[in-house]
Amino acid sequence: MWRRVVSASHFTFAHKSIANNKDVCKLKFWEAFTTEIPLKEKGTFQRDKTPFITFVLGGPGSGKGTQCMKIVENFGFTHLSAGDLLRREIASNSADGTMILNTIKEGKIVPSELTIRLIQKEMESSDNYKFLIDGFPRSEENRIAFEQIMGVEPDIVLFFDCPEDEMVKRVLNRNQGRVDDNIVTIKKRLKVFDALNLPVVKYYMEKGKLYKIKAVGTVDEIYKQVYPVFASLNFEQVRE
Numbered sequence: 001m002w003r004r005v006v007s008a009s010h011f012t013f014a015h016k017s018i019a020n021n022k023d024v025c026k027l028k029f030w031e032a033f034t035t036e037i038p039l040k041e042k043g044t045f046q047r048d049k050t051p052f053i054t055f056v057l058g059g060p061g062s063g064k065g066t067q068c069m070k071i072v073e074n075f076g077f078t079h080l081s082a083g084d085l086l087r088r089e090i091a092s093n094s095a096d097g098t099m100i101l102n103t104i105k106e107g108k109i110v111p112s113e114l115t116i117r118l119i120q121k122e123m124e125s126s127d128n129y130k131f132l133i134d135g136f137p138r139s140e141e142n143r144i145a146f147e148q149i150m151g152v153e154p155d156i157v158l159f160f161d162c163p164e165d166e167m168v169k170r171v172l173n174r175n176q177g178r179v180d181d182n183i184v185t186i187k188k189r190l191k192v193f194d195a196l197n198l199p200v201v202k203y204y205m206e207k208g209k210l211y212k213i214k215a216v217g218t219v220d221e222i223y224k225q226v227y228p229v230f231a232s233l234n235f236e237q238v239r240e
């Protein structure tokens with residue numbers, strides 16, 4: 001079990017984030033995190049911490065979900081895969097389920113407001129303040145809508161850079177019964193990724209928030225590039 005603890009140096013980092021983002025915060029999403037809630041016991045999570053948001057970007061099969069699991073283990077983040085949240089909506093027979101299913105089958109992008117509502121719900125009901133938002137934003141429109149609705153920007157952005165042939169190979173071998181893991185849909189997803197997701201990557205690169213990870217090699221070899229990103233943020237490491 002990992003502990004939800006953070007080293008004192010993170011407080012400095014969090015305050016820096018508040019200062020950087022103060023113009024866009026407008027007390028929307030932040031309100032959930034600034035409410036004073038007494039500590040249940042020494043060393044447990046305090047809800048008054050500023051959320052630390054990492055966007056995890058990369059093409060289909062680039063290994064986002066796989067690497068997120070390792071970050072969760074080592075650094076105590078909450079992993080929110082936008083794709084998983086959408087698949088959960090389909091499975092729960094929600095009113096939007098059929099539309100989401102058809103969109104995913106076509107490798108297209110679900111309307112921003114819907115995806116953001118699902119992400120927001122998860123964040124607001126979480127006791128954690130460190131979030132990995134995996135597979136979102138997928139377009140500039142997604143990005144701008146997130147910033148407007150949530151009133152917050154990501155602290156950092158990871159980008160898993162993987163050659164197309166490797167991504168296709170991994171997705172076709174994934175074997176998890178996903179409706180979009182077939183060659184026809186993969187080709188569509190790759191086109192959407194190039195046209196709509198890469199501009200988001202470029203945006204964060206120009207903002208100096210992007211960590212580009214060369215996503216080839218074994219899972220552990222790739223994680224060797226990921227680990228120092230979080231270790232350098234001085235979160236207390238919760239498990240080796």
Ligand SMILES: Nc1ncnc2c1ncn2[C@@H]1O[C@H](COP(=O)(O)OP(=O)(O)OP(=O)(O)O)[C@@H](O)[C@H]1O
Pocket residue numbers: 058059060061062063064065066067083135170171173174175215216217218219222
């Ligand atoms: N470095 C790696 N080498 C070989 N296979 C890998 C590697 N990393 C992940 N995989 C495998 O590739 C498949 C895709 O990985 P993963 O689901 O993490 O990708 P993803 O970026 O989340 O994809 P998607 O965007 O489609 O959800 C999985 O079956 C996973 O086990």
Ligand SMILES: O=c1ccn([C@@H]2O[C@H](COP(=O)(O)O)[C@@H](O)[C@H]2O)c(=O)[nH]1
Pocket residue numbers: 060081082083084086103104105107108109110111115134135136137138180189
């Ligand atoms: O923000 C998002 C995330 C995902 N989608 C749709 O879901 C599939 C699968 O997403 P993965 O991240 O690969 O699990 C994706 O191709 C989109 O169709 C979305 O619309 N918006």
Ligand SMILES: [Mg+2]
Pocket residue numbers: 064065081083135
């Ligand atoms: Mg994934």
